[in-house]
Amino acid sequence: MSFRKFEDLNALCDRENLPMFAISQERIDQITALPVPNRRCSTYKKFIRVDRDCVYKGPYTLFEKKFYRELGNKFAIDMLCRKFNLPNINISIQSVLMFQYSIFYIKYDKVHSPFLVPRLHDHRDCVGVTVKMIEKIHNCLKVCDAEELLVDVEVRKSILQHLYFRYLLGIGDIGTHNILFDHDFKQVYGVDFEEMGGVRNPNTKLECLDKKKDSLKKKMIFEPYINSIWQPSEQELEEIEEDLKNYFIDSKIVIRRMKYFKTFV
Numbered sequence: 001m002s003f004r005k006f007e008d009l010n011a012l013c014d015r016e017n018l019p020m021f022a023i024s025q026e027r028i029d030q031i032t033a034l035p036v037p038n039r040r041c042s043t044y045k046k047f048i049r050v051d052r053d054c055v056y057k058g059p060y061t062l063f064e065k066k067f068y069r070e071l072g073n074k075f076a077i078d079m080l081c082r083k084f085n086l087p088n089i090n091i092s093i094q095s096v097l098m099f100q101y102s103i104f105y106i107k108y109d110k111v112h113s114p115f116l117v118p119r120l121h122d123h124r125d126c127v128g129v130t131v132k133m134i135e136k137i138h139n140c141l142k143v144c145d146a147e148e149l150l151v152d153v154e155v156r157k158s159i160l161q162h163l164y165f166r167y168l169l170g171i172g173d174i175g176t177h178n179i180l181f182d183h184d185f186k187q188v189y190g191v192d193f194e195e196m197g198g199v200r201n202p203n204t205k206l207e208c209l210d211k212k213k214d215s216l217k218k219k220m221i222f223e224p225y226i227n228s229i230w231q232p233s234e235q236e237l238e239e240i241e242e243d244l245k246n247y248f249i250d251s252k253i254v255i256r257r258m259k260y261f262k263t264f265v
């Protein structure tokens with residue numbers, strides 16, 4: 001799915017109370033001068049630009065599937081958490097920035113690392129452009145790199161619930177590599193909703209929730225809580241059919257995934 005016209009984006013922003021602002025070329029230049037957190041391995045990947053208190057992802061064009069999904073999938077998870085009254089660890093989107101109706105950036109809250117001033121180095125990108133890159137250890141930590149820091153059981157459960165909703169909706173690139181620790185290591189935030197696809201041939205519940213094969217550490221941290229994931233019934237999913245349709249999600253496929261997950265003990 002992608003936006004078919006500008007009005008579709010406008011309608012989504014209105015529905016989700018998401019402000020959209022027109023920006024100038026100067027502002028784009030400021031955003032593109034900001035440092036990036038990671039190596040971009042292909043031109044197909046969007047840039048993340050890290051500012052003091054926010055992060056930008058883009059540039060997107062209106063009709064790109066990734067643009068719709070990054071917004072729509074995130075808001076669909078918000079909707080599930082709201083409907084079923086469950087904790088939501090999604091990152092917050094502050095606004096959409098638009099240049100001349102053709103270039104768009106998504107502006108997010110920043111997940112803070114313990115380093116107030118990030119250490120930078122020059123990096124030659126995959127297209128030969130030199131960008132300022134943040135030293136790896138100066139970025140916020142991904143949960144997949146330090147699962148043992150998840151000391152709070154409720155946080156572990158909220159991650160499993162979040163990954164389960166990603167699984168139900170068929171959001172791709174699923175796993176703890178897209179969950180970030182805030183600097184105190186107590187709060188976590190789910191990011192990166194633009195892929196679709198889920199996991200190929202999962203053999204366990206945990207494998208449905210993480211495309212990287214279960215590591216021993218991951219099993220120890222999450223497996224004891226895997227059955228505490230709240231799972232909707234078929235009727236509950238039927239009741240939100242219209243809400244799912246708002247995000248172009250077919251409730252029949254969601255129900256199929258819900259049933260498949262239940263086949264694992």
Ligand SMILES: Nc1ncnc2c1ncn2[C@@H]1O[C@H](COP(=O)(O)OP(=O)(O)O)[C@@H](O)[C@H]1O
Pocket residue numbers: 037038045046048050055091108109110111112139140142178180191192
């Ligand atoms: N809201 C955020 N706050 C701080 N860092 C972020 C945020 N979003 C993304 N990042 C950084 O950018 C990296 C890649 O982000 P992600 O959205 O997963 O994009 P990609 O499509 O490149 O995987 C993250 O691992 C993290 O280091």
Ligand SMILES: [Mg+2]
Pocket residue numbers: 173177178191192
């Ligand atoms: Mg990612």
